[in-house]
Amino acid sequence: MTNLKVGILFTASYLLGGIPTGYIIGRLKGIDIRQHGSGNPGTANVYRTLGKLPGIITFAVDFLKGFAPAMVAMHFFYMQGSGNFSKGHWWIPVTAGALAIAGHIWTVFLSFHGGKGVATAAGVFMALLPVPTAAAFAVFAVAVAITKHISVGSMSAAVALPLLCLLLTDKHQRPFTLLALAVCALLFYTHIANIRRILKGKELPFHHRKDAAAGGGKAA
Numbered sequence: 001m002t003n004l005k006v007g008i009l010f011t012a013s014y015l016l017g018g019i020p021t022g023y024i025i026g027r028l029k030g031i032d033i034r035q036h037g038s039g040n041p042g043t044a045n046v047y048r049t050l051g052k053l054p055g056i057i058t059f060a061v062d063f064l065k066g067f068a069p070a071m072v073a074m075h076f077f078y079m080q081g082s083g084n085f086s087k088g089h090w091w092i093p094v095t096a097g098a099l100a101i102a103g104h105i106w107t108v109f110l111s112f113h114g115g116k117g118v119a120t121a122a123g124v125f126m127a128l129l130p131v132p133t134a135a136a137f138a139v140f141a142v143a144v145a146i147t148k149h150i151s152v153g154s155m156s157a158a159v160a161l162p163l164l165c166l167l168l169t170d171k172h173q174r175p176f177t178l179l180a181l182a183v184c185a186l187l188f189y190t191h192i193a194n195i196r197r198i199l200k201g202k203e204l205p206f207h208h209r210k211d212a213a214a215g216g217g218k219a220a
Contacts (some may be wrong), residue, residue: 009077009212013069013096017103017120020110021061022046031033034110037204040116044150044206065104066123070097074127075145078171082083090175097124105190110142116190118154121183122212130174132164148205151194158184 008205022041028034029050047055073096075081079088109113125133133181139160143152162184165177188195198204 006077007150009073009092009096010099011071013073014103015098015108017065017100018107018109019061020107020114021065022058022115023110025058029054040115041110041121042050047096047150047206048204062104062115062119063123063126066097066100066120066125067127068123069100070124070127073097075143076132090172093128094175094179097128097179098182100124101186105186105203116154117183117187118158125176125180125183129161129165129169129173129180132161132168132180135164135168136161144206148196148207149198149203150206151191151203152198155188156189156194158187175194 020027020041022033022043022045024037025046026041026049031049033039033041033046033049036049039045043055043059046058072094073093075090077088077096078090082088082090101117101124103114104120105114105117106112122133122137128197136157140153140157143156144150147153162177162180165173169177194203
């Protein structure tokens with residue numbers, strides 16, 4: 001392993017994470033997704049504005065933006081239990097995953113205004129901690145089924161993931177659990193507007209399409 005290879009990994013992680021999937025899909029449909037619904041180029045807003053298939057595609061690509069760099073880091077730049085910072089240490093996959101998430105939220109391609117990081121974070125943790133992440137997906141599904149709000153499901157999963165990591169991982173994976181805690185706090189930060197709308201009873205359900213591609217304004 002060389003510093004150059006690690007540098008390339010980190011740069012690629014940020015740039016890959018920064019690909020504005022929802023914005024690109026919106027442009028292919030003839031709209032700027034940032035001018036519709038919540039104005040956020042993420043899965044929920046694409047789903048509400050453009051429909052089920054564009055929403056699923058947005059989630060899948062955003063998920064892969066996190067999964068791919070984290071998985072590469074795990075396979076080629078990580079050895080469990082390594083104490084050598086220059087070879088196989090946990091900080092490499094942690095940093096690669098964090099940069100992919102940061103790239104999505106603060107994308108260089110949209111003047112550093114991107115999505116909320118949920119799908120990309122899910123991809124990162126599926127690579128780092130697949131069993132706790134799969135359980136967190138179940139928490140997400142239950143929360144959305146009960147509340148009809150993707151934001152509630154996202155925040156519920158964000159809280160559940162660090163707890164599940166503590167229950168389902170060993171000591172060698174504790175740094176990944178710390179990353180989960182940090183990302184949990186970050187996702188609550190990116191969902192501040194959603195939290196305010198929830199408290200006011202104004203958060204739209206995930207299936208709402210009143211704005212649609214022909215509408216306007218930022219209603220959600």
